[in-house]
Amino acid sequence: MSDWVRVADAGDVPEGELRSYTVGNRTVAVANVGGDLQAFDDTCTHHGCSLSEGELDGTVVECPCHGGRFDVITGEVVAGPPAEPVDVFEVVEADGEIRIRARDTD
Amino acid sequence: MDVLVVGGGLAGASAISTLRAQGFDGRITLLAEEPVHPYERPPLSKEYLRGETTEPQWVRPPSWYEEQGVDLRLGARAAQVVPGDRVVLLEDGERVPYGRLLVATGVRNRRLEVPGADLPGLFDLRTLADADRLREAAGSATSAVIVGAGFIGCEVAASFRRLGLDVTVVEVFPTPLYRVLGPELGRVVEAMHRDHGVRFVLGEGVASFEGSGRAEAVVTEGGRRLEGDLIVVGVGTKPDAPVGVADERGAVPVGPDLAAESEGVYAAGDVADHDHPIFGRIRVEHYDNAIKMGETAARNLLGAGEVFDDPHWFWSDQYDSQLQVAGFATEWDRMVVRGSLEERSFAAFLLKDGVLRCTVTLDRKLDARRSLPLIRAQARPDPALLADPAVDLRTLRPPEGAG
Numbered sequence: 015m016s017d018w019v020r021v022a023d024a025g026d027v028p029e030g031e032l033r034s035y036t037v038g039n040r041t042v043a044v045a046n047v048g049g050d051l052q053a054f055d056d057t058c059t060h061h062g063c064s065l066s067e068g069e070l071d072g073t074v075v076e077c078p079c080h081g082g083r084f085d086v087i088t089g090e091v092v093a094g095p096p097a098e099p100v101d102v103f104e105v106v107e108a109d110g111e112i113r114i115r116a117r118d119t120d
Numbered sequence: 121m122d123v124l125v126v127g128g129g130l131a132g133a134s135a136i137s138t139l140r141a142q143g144f145d146g147r148i149t150l151l152a153e154e155p156v157h158p159y160e161r162p163p164l165s166k167e168y169l170r171g172e173t174t175e176p177q178w179v180r181p182p183s184w185y186e187e188q189g190v191d192l193r194l195g196a197r198a199a200q201v202v203p204g205d206r207v208v209l210l211e212d213g214e215r216v217p218y219g220r221l222l223v224a225t226g227v228r229n230r231r232l233e234v235p236g237a238d239l240p241g242l243f244d245l246r247t248l249a250d251a252d253r254l255r256e257a258a259g260s261a262t263s264a265v266i267v268g269a270g271f272i273g274c275e276v277a278a279s280f281r282r283l284g285l286d287v288t289v290v291e292v293f294p295t296p297l298y299r300v301l302g303p304e305l306g307r308v309v310e311a312m313h314r315d316h317g318v319r320f321v322l323g324e325g326v327a328s329f330e331g332s333g334r335a336e337a338v339v340t341e342g343g344r345r346l347e348g349d350l351i352v353v354g355v356g357t358k359p360d361a362p363v364g365v366a367d368e369r370g371a372v373p374v375g376p377d378l379a380a381e382s383e384g385v386y387a388a389g390d391v392a393d394h395d396h397p398i399f400g401r402i403r404v405e406h407y408d409n410a411i412k413m414g415e416t417a418a419r420n421l422l423g424a425g426e427v428f429d430d431p432h433w434f435w436s437d438q439y440d441s442q443l444q445v446a447g448f449a450t451e452w453d454r455m456v457v458r459g460s461l462e463e464r465s466f467a468a469f470l471l472k473d474g475v476l477r478c479t480v481t482l483d484r485k486l487d488a489r490r491s492l493p494l495i496r497a498q499a500r501p502d503p504a505l506l507a508d509p510a511v512d513l514r515t516l517r518p519p520e521g522a523g
Binding site for chain 2: 067068069076078079080081093094095097
């Protein structure tokens, strides 16, 4: 089952910044790219570091540990050591809330 | 035009990836000395050594090379380049012609020239095969002596402690990582290892290795005899370029655009002695640099003419801590600390004549990456702002075009 989960108030993720939230048994990072929210798995597929503690550069998040770079919209690896993409999540800002659609763990 | 890449490491594989991404559809040949596809070396001193992963971490999946139409020749060591004939000679005498040549042959481990250095049972670590041997030996060992407290020595010490081995590290300099970090930061790293149970013998070189039939002990110049089931030597490297393009130290001197003196020859990665636009002539052995130099060399092989001015960045994972170094400095006249050396959570900014040259962080990851634009711009940040943890380094960047 996949349900929408409220994680924060609308506006809690300022433009160009990253936050992370617990959704089910996953930690999900939310990036604000030019006013649009993008959600993706916070755990780097390379070494398990928290991507929301890294840097957001346009649509690319850079892992703070070893410099792996992921596209926050597709989850694909852009550069660096990670071999696998990160999962992306559906996210909406509505009724004064940020909501993320939970995913079953594979 | 065809491209020959000599060296099956990260720089060579990155270059090939970029060549194809740039639309180059000519012939690519990769000569790799090791009998395996290009793999990543960072895990070899850490999770691979500890047995937490058993598969090599491939730079690209092994099937990728064929998909990309790369003629991959494993186990082929280039002995010599004859630039006048545009040909590479293999060790078995075979001649491989090239249109453009990328030399990415990396480095070899330096050996200690002391009595007993040829005893069986002495280990070092560079290749996957080295890591396999060391991992197997560590499985039945209870104690280890590590010679050299550089990055490899420190990381192997941390991995061995995690495996439960009794570890002694011998280092000729007064602290670990002395040449990279200097004494003050080196002592912080020393304290971290001591807290994890590592014993150090500092400021003493190795006089000899002893053992009956196999290495069993390290004897220091001070006369100490340190016994270990396992003895690992990590005392630096020497670049490993083929004759014909190598300078007297074994490196390939290249200009700012990574081009060597000979027509059509470029070098990337650990072997490249680079005329860096910010730091002057330097040669580094960093993961990130191998990727980025490989990418730039590939574009320049195709005529892009880019200057390589990446300010350099690397990391070292030890225990649950991470050291990061941004930039490059062999000397500095001021060190500004943000955070606390004692608590091992800090960024240390190394300045020379007011210019930020290098930032070393321990468990303050973002400050290293955020220093890179400042280092690239040769900025002169206000030391009071550098020292203030509340100041985001991104706000200290000089305006575009300035500096």
